[in-house]
Amino acid sequence: MIKILDARKKQMYEKGKGDFDLACEKTSLAGSVSQRACVFCGSRVVLYPVADALHLIHGPVGCAAYTWDIRGSLSSGPELHRLSFSTDLREQEVIYGGEKKLYAALTELIAAYKPKAAFVYATCIIGLIGDDVQAVCAKVQTESGIPVIPVHSEGFRGSKKDGYKAACEALFRLIGKDEITPVPKQSINILGDFNLAGETWIIKEYYRQMGVEVVSCITGDGRVDEISRSHHASLNVVQCSGSMTHLAKMMEDTYGIPFKRVSYFGIEDTADALYTVARYFDDPLLLRNTEELVRTEVDRIYPEVQRYRTFLENKKAAIYVGGAFKAFSLVKALRHLGIQTAIVGSQTGNREDYEYLKEICDEGTIIVDDTNPLELSKFMLEKDVDLLIGGVKERPIAYKLGVAFCDHNHERKLALAGFEGMLNFCQEVYSSIMSPVWQFSPARINSNLHSKWHRGSKDEAPEAYNQYVEDHPQAGTRDAANEGDMMNANWNKHIIDKEIEGERNERNNKTAVC
Numbered sequence: 414m415i416k417i418l419d420a421r422k423k424q425m426y427e428k429g430k431g432d433f434d435l436a437c438e439k440t441s442l443a444g445s446v447s448q449r450a451c452v453f454c455g456s457r458v459v460l461y462p463v464a465d466a467l468h469l470i471h472g473p474v475g476c477a478a479y480t481w482d483i484r485g486s487l488s489s490g491p492e493l494h495r496l497s498f499s500t501d502l503r504e505q506e507v508i509y510g511g512e513k514k515l516y517a518a519l520t521e522l523i524a525a526y527k528p529k530a531a532f533v534y535a536t537c538i539i540g541l542i543g544d545d546v547q548a549v550c551a552k553v554q555t556e557s558g559i560p561v562i563p564v565h566s567e568g569f570r571g572s573k574k575d576g577y578k579a580a581c582e583a584l585f586r587l588i589g590k591d592e593i594t595p596v597p598k599q600s601i602n603i604l605g606d607f608n609l610a611g612e613t614w615i616i617k618e619y620y621r622q623m624g625v626e627v628v629s630c631i632t633g634d635g636r637v638d639e640i641s642r643s644h645h646a647s648l649n650v651v652q653c654s655g656s657m658t659h660l661a662k663m664m665e666d667t668y669g670i671p672f673k674r675v676s677y678f679g680i681e682d683t684a685d686a687l688y689t690v691a692r693y694f695d696d697p698l699l700l701r702n703t704e705e706l707v708r709t710e711v712d713r714i715y716p717e718v719q720r721y722r723t724f725l726e727n728k729k730a731a732i733y734v735g736g737a738f739k740a741f742s743l744v745k746a747l748r749h750l751g752i753q754t755a756i757v758g759s760q761t762g763n764r765e766d767y768e769y770l771k772e773i774c775d776e777g778t779i780i781v782d783d784t785n786p787l788e789l790s791k792f793m794l795e796k797d798v799d800l801l802i803g804g805v806k807e808r809p810i811a812y813k814l815g816v817a818f819c820d821h822n823h824e825r826k827l828a829l830a831g832f833e834g835m836l837n838f839c840q841e842v843y844s845s846i847m848s849p850v851w852q853f854s855p856a857r858i859n860s861n862l863h864s865k866w867h868r869g870s871k872d873e874a875p876e877a878y879n880q881y882v883e884d885h886p887q888a889g890t891r892d893a894a895n896e897g898d899m900m901n902a903n904w905n906k907h908i909i910d911k912e913i914e915g916e917r918n919e920r921n922n923k924t925a926v927c
């Protein structure tokens with residue numbers, strides 16, 4: 414039996430049970446093993462996609478383990494962001510200070526890699542020993558002629574959300590440096606997409622087709638020069654509101670650029686995002702282009718989404734993500750697949766976010782703020798979910814419980830934004846839920862999952878099944894007791910895959926003929 418800590422009870426709510434008064438935006442409870450990361454981690458995820466900048470971590474080498482290899486972000490050009498540098502502070506610097514080492518590392522790295530700018534991240538130990546990072550950065554900036562920006566991201570200063578704020582403040586020091594390069598009136602900045610798997614390119618292509626110029630992406634596939642002139646854009650379009658609203662507000666206050674919060678996940682939210690931008694510029698041609706784009710894309714993907722739905726209808730999902738905005742889109746996207754959201758939570762949601770989540774979720778849905786692995790496991794078992802959508806820290810929870818998993822965080826390798834991303838999402842959810850492997854998970858062996866596999870297809874097409882068994886001897890298992898079940902499960906997946914592949918080929922052929 415899993416017990417909820419008394420001090421955590423106010424941060425969870427089951428829709429339909431009592432008044433809604435969810436506590437949120439609190440520091441994590443000691444001992445509850447929050448899934449939130451440290452301040453440095455928050456600033457790193459926001460800043461590191463700036464691909465032509467140097468990223469130097471001032472602290473012990475362990476903090477620098479948090480590299481591009483763990484959290485990827487694609488670049489269409491330079492890839493300096495893939496290298497992780499650390500001042501590797503040791504006992505001597507902890508006693509006598511690390512400023513000399515920081516100065517030496519910065520000058521050596523700038524000479525070797527010739528970056529367009531440098532970000533220097535202060536970690537916990539810097540907050541304790543009191544190095545004057547600001548002064549060292551200012552000195553190197555004067556000597557090198559490039560912006561050298563301190564990031565005040567000492568890990569213990571708060572949570573990951575405070576790291577987002579530190580990153581926004583660092584980025585703000587870059588903005589406004591380029592006053593010369595002209596920017597057209599119908600122009601935007603994309604804030605809060607990090608191009609983890611090529612999403613920024615999908616979104617930019619939509620705006621290109623609509624006739625809107627993207628001045629800068631902050632920070633997916635980011636470039637220092639583009640960020641320096643981003644203050645000339647007419648509108649900021651903020652996707653990851655948790656991380657980027659602070660920057661959007663600073664740009665609004667200083668440069669008068671309004672901002673709109675959007676999401677590019679799912680069909681409605683992607684369409685809404687594009688229409689929001691089109692309506693802002695109030696240009697008939699732009700609106701027509703947007704309508705055309707949305708119609709074509711929805712016509713293209715919707716039949717396939719419906720097809721996936723036939724296999725996924727009535728499944729149940731748990732969602733636990735960083736920002737609540739993503740959770741909104743996921744609830745809606747899952748609904749297209751006939752999947753009910755049984756549990757939904759975020760690390761950084763605020764009162765307004767959770768109120769909206771309550772509005773869009775079904776009765777009985779558990780809404781949870783800043784949860785931990787034990788709570789999540791308890792709710793997943795109670796609700797008997799088929800799928801968990803989360804990030805790298807949630808993945809083992811799903812696998813240990815024998816539940817399908819969809820990575821919707823910084824570690825993903827599949828673009829999930831835009832209309833194309835919706836199809837990828839469906840494919841990912843389908844592949845994971847329908848995988849035959851779950852029936853052999855010890856945690857699920859006694860559950861009703863086993864029965865969900867028996868769709869009767871073996872009996873409906875015995876000849877094809879026998880042929881499949883002959884052609885795929887590896888699809889079974891050496892365990893004689895499970896041989897038939899495993900083969901049947903693989904067979905089920907095989908025919909479903911074939912059906913979907915057949916439909917896709919047919920549609921591609923039609924497109925080719927047109």
Ligand code: SF4
Nearest residue numbers: 451453476536537568
């Ligand atoms: S909590 Fe401190 S020591 Fe740990 S990774 Fe973050 S900055 Fe480094």
